[in-house]
Every structure is written in structure tokens, then in C-alpha cells.
Amino acid sequence: MELLDFLHVNQEEGFLPLTMTLKAAKEYGMSFRDVEIVAMNEGIMPLRYKRNVQSLCVQEQLTLLQSNVLIVGCGGLGGFVAELLTRIGVGNISLFDGDVFEEHNLNRQIGATVPTLGKNKAQVLAERLMQINPSLHVSAYPEFFSLERHSTLLETVHVTVDALDDPTFKKVLARWTYERHMPFVHAAIAGMTLECSTNRCLEELYPTEGKGAETLLGNLSFTVACAAALQSAEVVKLLLHRPHLDQTLFMDLKEYETVLF
Amino acid sequence: MRIVVKLFAHYREGRFKVQEGDFPLGTTAAKIIASLELEKTSPLGVLMVNGRHVSPEYVLREADEIALFPKIGGG
Numbered sequence: 591m592e593l594l595d596f597l598h599v600n601q602e603e604g605f606l607p608l609t610m611t612l613k614a615a616k617e618y619g620m621s622f623r624d625v626e627i628v629a630m631n632e633g634i635m636p637l638r639y640k641r642n643v644q645s646l647c648v649q650e651q652l653t654l655l656q657s658n659v660l661i662v663g664c665g666g667l668g669g670f671v672a673e674l675l676t677r678i679g680v681g682n683i684s685l686f687d688g689d690v691f692e693e694h695n696l697n698r699q700i701g702a703t704v705p706t707l708g709k710n711k712a713q714v715l716a717e718r719l720m721q722i723n724p725s726l727h728v729s730a731y732p733e734f735f736s737l738e739r740h741s742t743l744l745e746t747v748h749v750t751v752d753a754l755d756d757p758t759f760k761k762v763l764a765r766w767t768y769e770r771h772m773p774f775v776h777a778a779i780a781g782m783t784l785e786c787s788t789n790r791c792l793e794e795l796y797p798t799e800g801k802g803a804e805t806l807l808g809n810l811s812f813t814v815a816c817a818a819a820l821q822s823a824e825v826v827k828l829l830l831h832r833p834h835l836d837q838t839l840f841m842d843l844k845e846y847e848t849v850l851f
Numbered sequence: 852m853r854i855v856v857k858l859f860a861h862y863r864e865g866r867f868k869v870q871e872g873d874f875p876l877g878t879t880a881a882k883i884i885a886s887l888e889l890e891k892t893s894p895l896g897v898l899m900v901n902g903r904h905v906s907p908e909y910v911l912r913e914a915d916e917i918a919l920f921p922k923i924g925g926g
Binding site: 782 | 904
């Protein structure tokens with residue numbers, strides 16, 4: 591039986607179960623990912639995306655699978671963004687972080703668990719993501735991102751996600767990508783306050799050097815998850831060429847106040 | 852001259868959300884920021900007057916509305 595026949599015979603109401611993808615990969619000597627690509631080109635959606643349909647068509651799902659996203663920082667924001675983008679179906683993710691998980695990360699960072707304490711954040715997240723989607727190509731860099739060393743990589747990705755906790759470097763990275771017309775999604779949090787923007791420079795948000803209110807207010811789990819959800823939505827919109835945020839969104843979860851500027 | 856001052860997030864704590872005040876001619880945005888001691892709480896982020904980003908040296912005018920947001924940079 592040809593692969594296309596196999597896929598049509600084994601699809602269930604337009605969806606291909608994981609077990610059948612694995613079986614096809616083995617029988618036809620292909621990678622799991624390549625089987626999914628062939629299936630999607632035939633209009634057959636991997637079953638994992640059943641709850642994406644209507645919001646994402648099979649062609650858009652294929653676009654996400656073939657997209658490449660760089661996440662700079664794998665702590666609070668980066669962990670949730672990596673998780674959300676993997677679950678929605680982004681197929682290529684590069685992760686940068688030179689830090690290891692510490693006990694004070696357990697309050698909010700999705701990769702931080704008691705067993706991962708002391709382990710590199712990028713590598714821990716990569717292992718976690720691969721368990722979610724066998725089609726994912728994930729590259730973990732256990733080092734801090736540097737424009738001097740890694741700008742070539744930056745030029746090959748479709749979107750760069752700012753998941754840093756250093757306003758000065760956030761500003762530099764935003765300016766660098768802006769000047770080269772490279773898609774860039776920023777977010778930051780402090781206490782119950784968050785901000786998010788797409789393809790914007792950050793000089794107006796960070797008029798001075800140094801940290802912000804996070805040193806006073808800390809970083810809360812739901813604030814970081816909310817900011818990461820907004821960033822993930824922006825990444826998907828950019829990848830699918832849908833309208834995205836064109837101002838900075840500032841949100842105060844204490845009073846549910848949202849300001850765009 | 853009458854100026855409307857709007858504060859956001861934790862800048863409101865112990866201060867106010869919106870307040871209209873009388874200020875002498877020539878008052879700059881920096882003067883208002885200093886008078887409220889905002890940066891004793893945390894560094895200033897966005898500074899806008901009438902919805903436009905301005906620098907702290909901006910000289911306010913009658914009926915201006917100044918909005919002050921704390922700088923946030925955590926991840």
C-alpha cells in the first residue's frame with residue numbers, strides 16, 4: 591500500500607492518530623514529522639490538533655509546523671511561551687539560557703520542578719517539549735544569547751521572542767531586530783503588571799538603564815503566564831500573517847485595567 | 852495652570868489614580884515626577900502627555916494630561 595493510501599485508510603474523520611503516524615514512519619522509513627507533513631498536505635490533520643480546528647485550518651497548521659521561532663530566555667516567560675507554541679504546533683524552536691533552575695524559580699517557571707533544580711533551563715525545557723510533540727525540532731543552547739555570537743541564527747528564524755529579564759538587553763535586541771525588519775515579540779512583568787508589544791523598539795519603555803519594578807514587586811505565576819500567552823498569540827499571528835498588536839499593551843491584573851499606547 | 856495627572860499600577864498605592872492639580876507655568880514633567888516621589892517607589896517607565904511619549908524635560912501646558920507608568924522588566 592502506498593503511503594497516501596495508508597493515511598487515507600487510517601485517518602479517522604479527517605484526523606490521523608499518533609499510533610498511525612508512528613506506524614507509517616516505521617513502515618515507510620520516514621520521520622514522524624515527514625509523515626505528518628505528507629498527511630497535512632493531503633488535508634489530514636494530526637489528531638493532536640483536533641481542538642485547533644476551526645481556529646486554524648490544516649494549511650495554517652502546516653505553516654506553524656514549518657516555522658522557526660527563537661526564544662531568548664527560558665525562565666518565566668520563555669518556559670510558558672515554549673510550552674504554548676509547542677502545543678499549538680510550532681515545529682522548530684531554538685532555546686537560549688545559560689542559567690540553571692533554582693529554588694526561587696519554582697513559584698512561576700514551568701520548567702522548574704524539584705528534580706530539575708540545578709539543571710540548565712534550556713536543556714530541561716527542550717526535553718519537556720520533545721515529550722509533547724515528536725514532530726518538534728528543538729535546539730537547546732545552554733548559554734546566554736549574544737548578538738556577537740548568535741546573530742546568524744537570529745537571521746534564520748521567523749520570529750524572535752524576548753523572554754529576557756534584563757531591560758537593557760531587551761532594548762538592544764528590540765533595536766537590533768527592528769532595524770533589520772525582523773519580527774520580534776516583547777513582554778515583561780512585575781508583580782501583577784505586564785506589558786507586551788510586537789515589532790517595536792523599547793526605548794520609550796526603558797528610558798533609563800537598570801531593572802524595573804520587578805525588584806520591588808517580584809514575579810508572579812499568573813502574571814508571567816498571562817504575558818506569555820499574549821506573546822504566544824502574537825507569535826502565531828506573525829507566523830500566519832494575521833493582524834497583530836501595533837501598540838504596546840500594558841495590563842494591570844490587580845484592577846483588570848488595559849492601556850494601549 | 853490645571854494639569855491632570857494619571858498614575859498606573861503600583862504608583863497608585865498611597866497616592867491616587869487620577870488627580871487634577873494647579874501647577875505654575877513652566878512646570879516640566881520631571882518636576883511632577885519628582886514632586887510625587889515616584890522613583891523612590893520604583894524607576895519610571897513610560898511617560899506620556901496627551902497620549903504621546905515625551906521626555907521628562909517636556910514643559911506642560913494648560914489642560915495637559917500626564918500619564919506615568921512604572922518601568923517593568925521581569926521575565
